[in-house]
Structure formats: C-alpha cells, structure tokens
Amino acid sequence: MDSAISIEAGGVARGDVGGASVLLRLAAELVSGQIRVVDLTQTLAPEFPQISLPPEMGQCWPFRIEEVSRYDERGPAWYWNNFSCGEHTGTHFDAPIHWVSGRDLPRNATDTIPPEDLIGPACVIDCTAESAADADFLLSRSFIERWESVHGRIPARAWVLMRTDWSKRTDPVAYQNYDETGQHTPGPDAEAVRFLVEERQVIGFGSESIGTDAGQAQYQRPPFPCHYYMHGAGRYGLQCLANLDQLPPTGAILICPPLKIRNGSGSPLRVLALVPA
Amino acid sequence: MVREFARPRRKNPVLRTRLPNLPPGGRSRVALGLTAAAALGRFELQRCRDCQAVQYPPVEACSRCLSVRLRWELQSGDGLLIAQTELAHSNDLFFRERLPWRLGMVRLDCGPTVVVHLHGDCLPAPARVRVDARLDRSGQAVLFALPDTETANMADDPQLREFTCDPRFRKVLVTDGRSPLGQALVEHLVKAGADLVWVGQAEPWKQFPGLDALRAMPQVSIVPLDLTDSSSVRELAAEIGGRVDIVVNNAEVHRTHGIGDRQGIETARLEMDVNYFGLLRLAQAFGPALRARAADGPTGAVAWVNLLSIYALSNYPPHGTFSASKAAALSLSQCLRAEMRSAGVRVVNLFPGPMDDEWNQTVVPPKVSPAVLARALITALKSGVEDVFPGDVAQEWLERWRDNPKALERELAG
Ligand SMILES: [Zn+2]
Numbered sequence: 171m172d173s174a175i176s177i178e179a180g181g182v183a184r185g186d187v188g189g190a191s192v193l194l195r196l197a198a199e200l201v202s203g204q205i206r207v208v209d210l211t212q213t214l215a216p217e218f219p220q221i222s223l224p225p226e227m228g229q230c231w232p233f234r235i236e237e238v239s240r241y242d243e244r245g246p247a248w249y250w251n252n253f254s255c256g257e258h259t260g261t262h263f264d265a266p267i268h269w270v271s272g273r274d275l276p277r278n279a280t281d282t283i284p285p286e287d288l289i290g291p292a293c294v295i296d297c298t299a300e301s302a303a304d305a306d307f308l309l310s311r312s313f314i315e316r317w318e319s320v321h322g323r324i325p326a327r328a329w330v331l332m333r334t335d336w337s338k339r340t341d342p343v344a345y346q347n348y349d350e351t352g353q354h355t356p357g358p359d360a361e362a363v364r365f366l367v368e369e370r371q372v373i374g375f376g377s378e379s380i381g382t383d384a385g386q387a388q389y390q391r392p393p394f395p396c397h398y399y400m401h402g403a404g405r406y407g408l409q410c411l412a413n414l415d416q417l418p419p420t421g422a423i424l425i426c427p428p429l430k431i432r433n434g435s436g437s438p439l440r441v442l443a444l445v446p447a
Numbered sequence: 448m449v450r451e452f453a454r455p456r457r458k459n460p461v462l463r464t465r466l467p468n469l470p471p472g473g474r475s476r477v478a479l480g481l482t483a484a485a486a487l488g489r490f491e492l493q494r495c496r497d498c499q500a501v502q503y504p505p506v507e508a509c510s511r512c513l514s515v516r517l518r519w520e521l522q523s524g525d526g527l528l529i530a531q532t533e534l535a536h537s538n539d540l541f542f543r544e545r546l547p548w549r550l551g552m553v554r555l556d557c558g559p560t561v562v563v564h565l566h567g568d569c570l571p572a573p574a575r576v577r578v579d580a581r582l583d584r585s586g587q588a589v590l591f592a593l594p595d596t597e598t599a600n601m602a603d604d605p606q607l608r609e610f611t612c613d614p615r616f617r618k619v620l621v622t623d624g625r626s627p628l629g630q631a632l633v634e635h636l637v638k639a640g641a642d643l644v645w646v647g648q649a650e651p652w653k654q655f656p657g658l659d660a661l662r663a664m665p666q667v668s669i670v671p672l673d674l675t676d677s678s679s680v681r682e683l684a685a686e687i688g689g690r691v692d693i694v695v696n697n698a699e700v701h702r703t704h705g706i707g708d709r710q711g712i713e714t715a716r717l718e719m720d721v722n723y724f725g726l727l728r729l730a731q732a733f734g735p736a737l738r739a740r741a742a743d744g745p746t747g748a749v750a751w752v753n754l755l756s757i758y759a760l761s762n763y764p765p766h767g768t769f770s771a772s773k774a775a776a777l778s779l780s781q782c783l784r785a786e787m788r789s790a791g792v793r794v795v796n797l798f799p800g801p802m803d804d805e806w807n808q809t810v811v812p813p814k815v816s817p818a819v820l821a822r823a824l825i826t827a828l829k830s831g832v833e834d835v836f837p838g839d840v841a842q843e844w845l846e847r848w849r850d851n852p853k854a855l856e857r858e859l860a861g
Contacts (some may be wrong), residue, residue: 216676219652225701228713346652422479 173245179311196444198314203447208416210263210424210441212337214253219342221380230256233438263428264382264397264407266443271402278404280434288427289407292329293321294417297356301334305347305354306386308441322418326371329408329424332358337377337412347385355399357384359397367403374406376424376441378414378432382407408441417443449567452603454616455745457685467741467790468540471846474583477505480519485580485588486833490524492557493517503559524578526555528592531565542586544681547607553578553592565591567604570594581610582767582831585789586784602829606614612693612750612793612828622647622672622729627804628754629718630657631817632695632824637666639825645687647672647698648650674725675717684732692746693828694733696755698725705767715768723774723779726753730783741790745824750828751787752795753780757836757844759798761855784833793826800840813839 199205212218220232233255241244257280258264266272267279278282295317300307306313309332314324324330334356339345347354357377358366366372375382375396392398400407408426423444428437474482484491493502495509496516508515531551537543551565553576561578569576575595580588591610594601602613619636623629624646635642645668646661661667670687675680700721702714709715730751740748758770759777779795784794801807803814815838822838836845847855 210757216673216678220655222650228711229717232675234676343652348652348654350654 172270179360179381194414200444206445206447207445208422208445210411210413211439212410212412213234214255214260214438217342219346219380220256220382221258222346222348225295230258232256233259236340249368250318255274255438257434257438260438261408261410261412261441262436262438264401264409264425264436265434266401266404266406267433268407269397269401270393271398272307275404278401280428280431280437283406283428285427287327289423289425290327290329291420292327292331292376292417292422292424293317293324294333294414294419295423296333296419298335298415299334301336301356305356306384307334307356308359308384309357309362310359314362314365315418320419324366324370324372327373327429328370329374329376329426330370330372331376331408331411331414331417331424332356332378333414333417335415337414339411341425346380351390353380353385355381355385357387358396359384360392363395363399367399367405372405374408375400376408376411378409378411380410382409394443411441415428415444448600449600449604451600452608452613452615453743458655458744464740465742467584467738468544468590469585469755469789469791470541471539471585471586472788473585474587475505477507480505481580481588482582482586484519484521485582487836488830488832490522490578490580491519492559492747494520495657501555501558503555503561515544522555522557525552525553525595526561526576526578526592528565528569528572528574528576529560531569545606545609551576551592553590563588563590564606566593566601566607568594568598568601569733582793582833584793584826585739586788586793588835608745610762611831612795613639614693614825614828616642616746617749618643618690619693620645620647620687622674622725622731624648624661624669625653625655626660626697626699626817627657628802628817628820629697630661630698631821633661633664633667635818635825636695637664639668639829641666641693643668643690645670645683645691647674647683649673649675649698672698673729675720677728680728680732684736688733688736691733691737692740692748693750693752694729694737695752695754696726696729697752699754699805700772701766701769702801703766703769703806703809705764709768715767715772716723718769718772719775722769722781723775726775726776726779726783729781730786734786737792738787738790742791748792749781750793750795752824752828753783753797755780755796755798757798757800757806757841760844760848761852761859763859764861776813793831793833794835795824795832797824797827798841798845800836800838800844 214233217381217439221230231254235251235253238250238252240249254447268276272278383394425442428439431437495514497514498512500511502510528551532551534548542548542780549565551563553563554560565576569592577593577595578590578592581591583589614636621629621632633646636644648669670683672683676737698721700718737748755777756773759773762770780796787794799815799820801810801814803816820837823835827835836842
C-alpha cells in the first residue's frame with residue numbers, strides 16, 4: 171500500500187501522522203458513528219416566524235415558495251420550486267457588514283469572509299432554566315465565568331452558543347413571544363459580549379431565538395450590544411439555531427458556511443455540528 | 448305577501464349539487480348603457496336632447512324625432528303597473544328552473560312603457576310601483592318593479608333574491624381581521640345575518656386590538672391566512688373552500704410613497720404581493736369551489752368582494768405605488784368577474800376614498816370610516832350592485848373621473 175494509510179472497520183487510521191491522517195480518521199469515525207453529525211438548522215418553511223420591524227421600515231422577506239412544475243403540463247418529468255427569502259430568514263448567519271459598526275472592516279461580507287472562520291469549536295452555555303423562568307433573561311459575564319469554572323476557559327476562535335431551548339417552542343406565537351411592549355426573548359448583555367469579544371476572542375455568538383440579541387435589546391446600552399460589538403470586531407452571529415440540547419458543553423465542531431452572496435450581510439444556511447458519540 | 452326567508456334545511460348530501468344556469472346575457476352595445484348604470488346601483492335611461500323624450504329600450508336614435516343626441520340620465524323609476532302575468536312555461540334553462548315567474552308591464556311616469564320582473568308584494572294592476580335596473584346573474588341589467596312603499600319582507604321575495612347577494616344564512620370569508628375595516632366588515636356581516644364568518648389572520652404572533660372582540664362573536668372563526676404565502680391560501684381553501692358562499696378580500700398593504708421619496712422597490716413589492724398577487728392566489732384557490740357551488744340551494748355561493756381604492760382609477764402620486772397596486776388589482780378583478788360570470792357569481796369592487804385608518808393619518812378629512820364602508824358593502828350585496836364608491840370623496844372622484852379622466856390626473860398631480 172503506497173499511501174501507507176489504511177482504514178480499519180473500527181475507524182482507526184494508521185500510517186502517516188499529520189493532517190492527512192486526522193482527516194481520514196475523521197472520515198472513518200463519521201462512518202463508524204464515533205462522530206455524530208447534529209443538524210442545528212430549522213426547516214425553511216413559510217410558517218417559520220420572521221423578524222418583524224415597525225411597518226414603516228424596510229422588512230426582511232419571510233421564506234416563500236412557488237411551484238414551477240410537478241410532473242405536469244408546466245414540466246412533464248420534473249418537479250422544482252422557486253423560493254424567496256431575505257438574507258436573515260430562518261436559521262441564518264450574520265456577517266460583520268450587517269451592522270453599522272462592522273461596515274468598514276476588511277473581509278466583512280458573506281463572499282469575502284475567510285473560509286477557515288466557518289469551521290470551529292463550539293462552547294455551549296446552558297441557560298435553559300434561566301430562560302424558562304424569565305423570557306428576558308440576559309446572559310452576564312459572571313454567568314459565563316461560572317460556566318468556565320466548570321467546563322474550562324473558552325478557547326480563542328471558538329463559537330459561543332447560548333442554549334435556551336427556545337427552538338422547542340414550535341408554536342410561532344410562543345417562539346416570537348410578543349406583547350404590547352415588544353418581543354421577550356433571552357440574549358446576552360453588553361458586558362458579556364465585550365468579555366467574549368475582547369477577553370476570549372470568540373469567533374461568533376449563536377442563539378436559538380430570532381436574534382443574537384435579546385428581544386428587548388433596543389433598550390440596552392448600546393442598543394443591540396451583540397450585533398454592535400461582535401460585528402464591530404469582525405465576528406459573526408448565528409440565530410434560529412436548533413438542537414443545541416444535543417451538543418456537549420465543549421468538544422463539538424461547528425460547520426456554518428453562509429451562501430456566497432456578493433457583499434451579502436448574511437444568509438440562511440445549514441448549520442452542522444460534529445459531536446463525539 | 449312575501450314570506451320571511453327562512454333558514455334553508457341542510458341539504459341532502461347524497462343528492463348531486465346542481466350546476467348554475469344563467470339568464471340570457473346578450474346585449475347590444477347601446478343596451479349596455481343600462482348595465483353600466485345598474486352596476487353602480489343607478490336606473491338610467493336615455494333622454495333625447497332635442498325633443499326630451501325618454502327612451503326604452505335603449506336606442507341609437509330617438510324613437511320620436513330620430514335625433515342621435517341622446518344622453519343617459521338618472522330616472523326615478525316611478526310608474527303605474529298596468530298589467531301583470533305569471534310565466535308558467537319557458538324553454539330558457541334559467542327561468543325553466545324558477546317557474547312560475549311574475550312579469551308585468553309598467554307605464555313609467557317619465558314616458559316609456561316597460562316590461563318588468565315583478566316583485567311578489569306589488570299589488571294587482573293598476574298599482575303604483577317603483578322600477579329599478581338590477582343586474583341579473585349574467586351581469587346584465589334588467590328592469591325590476593318593486594312595491595312603491597316598503598313591505599315587511601321585501602328583500603326576501605324569491606324572484607328578487609335571484610338578483611341579490613344577501614349575506615343572511617350565508618358563510619363568509621373575510622381575509623383580514625387585523626384592520627379596523629376588517630373588524631367592521633365582520634361585525635356588519637354578522638349583523639346582516641351571516642351564519643359563519645371565517646376571519647383570516649396573518650403573522651399570528653402579532654397581536655392586534657380587537658382580536659378578543661372578534662373571538663367573542665359566536666359566528667366568528669379565526670383562521671390562519673397570509674395572502675403572500677401560496678401554501679397558506681391553498682391550505683385554507685382546502686379546509687373551507689367548499690363551504691364559503693361569499694369571499695370578502697379586504698387584506699391590503701398601504702404605504703404612502705411615490706417613486707422619488709422611497710429608495711428601492713421593497714415596500715412597493717409588498718403592496719403588489721398582497722394587493723395584486725394576493726388576489727390572484729386567493730382567486731385561484733377559492734374561485735373554482737365558489738363557481739361549483741353557485742346553484743347550491745337558496746344560500747349557495749354568490750359573491751366575491753374586493754377592497755380596491757378610488758386610487759385604482761387614477762394615480763394619487765403621494766400614495767403612488769399603492770395606487771399602482773390597486774390599479775393592477777382592479778384589472779385582475781375584471782378578469783375574475785369574467786371568469787365568475789359563467790357561474791353567476793357576482794364580483795363586487797369597493798372603491799373607497801381615503802379611509803380613516805393609520806396610513807391616512809396625515810390626510811385631512813373627509814375620510815370614510817370603517818363602519819360606513821362596511822354598511823355600504825352590505826347594501827351593495829343586498830341590492831346586487833357591482834361597483835361601490837362609498838363616501839363623499841369617492842363619489843366626487845367618480846364623477847370627476849367619468850367627466851374627464853385626464854383632467855383628474857392633472858388635478859391629482861397637485
Ligand atoms: Zn327626440
């Protein structure tokens with residue numbers, strides 16, 4: 171065997187040490203089930219709730235789909251659809267250019283983001299109980315530090331995912347959670363975001379609700395701190411994530427490349443996590 | 448005396464649903480003048496400008512002096528019933544199914560003697576009556592004689608009901624319950640005796656004032672409906688399409704922009720998506736079932752109502768993209784009317800002036816209130832009118848538009 175590498179059924183790679191063998195071992199462990207792939211994506215469907223702005227403002231399109239043909243007079247042997255949506259529809263990625271604070275950064279749009287930024291480790295902070303008790307729960311620096319005291323320091327260039335089980339609210343009314351004062355969904359506070367950006371050098375922040383910021387984040391200082399600081403520092407956002415309950419606190423690898431839209435501010439995407447079985 | 452229209456018994460589900468037949472629909476071009484007026488709820492006949500003779504039937508030249516200077520003029524319709532009869536036999540499919548049928552002959556105070564369909568409460572000749580031009584199921588004007596004073600159950604005359612779209616005992620879909628107009632429509636339809644009103648709600652997470660009041664009405668059922676989402680429209684049609692007798696499409700998006708004061712096309716596209724494509728989606732989903740049930744008993748499918756705007760006739764530049772979307776909807780409603788006509792289902796268009804709602808907040812009165820608009824719709828359904836211009840502003844615009852559309856365009860341009 172001139173490649174000096176073989177893979178056994180158990181998924182153990184032999185031979186060269188180095189990058190190639192790591193990848194082959196990864197492939198083998200995916201096949202054997204030692205590494206599980208968890209889909210963190212909500213299904214794109216018209217009923218999935220959409221971010222709502224005051225009606226006089228510009229609006230992001232919800233997901234819509236129209237049939238082109240279905241083995242019929244419009245196309246006898248084939249079925250296909252046209253769909254439409256905004257860059258920030260469904261489970262989606264926020265690029266730094268999305269926010270005014272990140273507008274002048276280099277490589278800040280969906281087509282220019284370094285591709286190596288789109289695969290990285292994930293730290294999952296469980297805020298389920300707190301979010302259930304208080305829909306306006308804000309993740310604080312001290313809460314993160316307590317998490318670190320159990321699970322270790324958040325490594326540089328890691329994704330921090332805020333698990334709230336919000337994605338389990340399958341009723342759109344409960345998911346959006348509006349009252350007359352607006353939306354009530356959990357998110358980070360300004361100090362926590364600055365801590366993650368400046369002292370932990372995270373690559374991005376992900377949430378299960380409709381924004382990376384809390385529902386009432388327009389009243390924080392600055393308004394929408396997660397958008398403001400993350401994107402201002404060239405970091406990314408993921409929202410409307412699902413299945414975060416299937417991830418370990420540490421040890422998962424996130425794969426989250428947005429569509430390569432020229433000068434795009436974000437895009438719907440499929441988010442996958444590789445998880446040790 | 449005409450008896451009060453009673454709730455029809457439930458139909459026997461093993462019997463075939465009958466197909467609609469239409470009364471004779473052919474008319475000469477000049478006779479369509481009668482139809483054009485009746486569509487607005489007016490009884491007009493031609494008057495000769497030379498000898499003043501009022502003409503009937505509609506003619507190209509004066510029946511007395513041969514002058515071609517004829518003008519359509521509003522008539523009171525007052526007259527004397529001089530003869531009546533009851534049709535016992537007809538080879539026409541429409542009348543054959545409705546025999547016996549009362550007919551009469553009326554000498555109008557304005558001159559002509561006319562053959563009329565005769566209301567059951569008209570006293571035997573000689574008797575004073577009031578003649579009106581009504582649209583029949585073919586969408587053509589015919590003359591109908593009513594008693595000259597109101598009788599107890601006047602609207603319930605079985606012959607008259609063939610010309611009207613009374614909501615009583617019918618099941619109605621109102622496509623949007625969020626707006627004050629939607630809520631007024633529901634309230635007035637219920638008051639008019641509708642059995643059941645389905646009320647559409649898009650984006651259910653957005654609570655709106657009045658939702659609880661809607662829910663409190665026992666006749667009301669809130670249903671998910673988003674006219675921008677084809678699957679939502681199809682799903683609702685699958686669930687209730689076979690039961691709806693009247694569709695009232697009041698869902699609209701109204702933004703207050705022209706071309707130059709708003710960058711991009713996003714708001715204009717949303718207006719078009721709801722006001723034009725929404726109507727198209729709704730018509731494709733609900734139209735076929737409505738047509739199929741047009742002869743489904745005395746409370747079968749009967750009408751389709753569109754909320755347009757007076758701006759559909761001529762663009763109001765401060766609300767320019769909204770006007771354009773309503774003009775598109777008007778055009779499509781004409782297509783819908785043509786396609787529904789084969790079943791005799793009436794398409795009613797509402798052309799209000801500025802409504803007293805949040806998007807006309809800065810428009811100075813007079814503005815038409817939701818209640819006035821809702822009442823106008825009920826009246827239109829009960830009288831069988833096709834085009835409704837409720838309120839003073841709409842009436843004034845209509846007159847100016849009929850008189851000189853180009854002049855109106857310039858006036859609206861400010
Ligand atoms: Zn004459």
